[in-house]
């Protein structure tokens with residue numbers, strides 16, 4: 067017996083899985099086909115260890131993505147700010163202005179909203195204390211604008 071799906075998503079990297087979630091949100095039945103063996107699942111996100119860059123204006127924005135941040139974590143951490151301007155600067159500097167301006171604008175301006183949406187779909191995020199923070203005078207300080215991992 068054949069099974070019919072409304073949407074077939076090829077690949078199970080971050081982009082594909084978000085597309086699959088978005089299609090499900092619209093009520094579509096979805097199949098995701100991934101060619102890698104299960105032990106190598108996750109697409110290239112494996113190489114970033116789940117780190118995701120997005121613009122945030124302080125801990126209030128981070129709480130939208132990580133509502134389970136504890137009071138102690140907040141008190142003992144300087145998460146800093148990674149503004150949309152910071153994100154634009156990094157995109158233009160790293161690519162030497164060879165990035166597509168429309169896609170870059172979408173990436174940067176939708177980055178926080180997309181993280182909040184992913185969280186609403188059940189993804190959990192945590193601060194990357196082990197790789198992206200130094201302890202200075204008893205307080206963790208994040209650097210580089212890469213603060214959160216899945």
Ligand SMILES: Cc1cc2nc3c(=O)[nH]c(=O)nc-3n(C[C@H](O)[C@H](O)[C@H](O)COP(=O)(O)OP(=O)(O)OC[C@H]3O[C@@H](n4cnc5c(N)ncnc54)[C@H](O)[C@@H]3O)c2cc1C
Nearest residue numbers: 076077078079080081082099100101102109110111113114
């Ligand atoms: C070494 C390395 C380090 C990186 N470091 C960072 C970083 O620090 N910060 C950062 O933001 N980004 C980093 N990136 C980039 C980031 O990982 C990628 O941009 C992102 O993961 C791409 O996601 P994607 O969903 O578009 O594609 P992918 O993650 O590549 O997903 C594509 C999926 O499709 C599957 N697939 C392909 N063809 C088929 C097919 N014919 N049938 C079925 N399945 C198929 C693949 O197996 C894979 O699972 C790094 C990438 C690498 C390789």
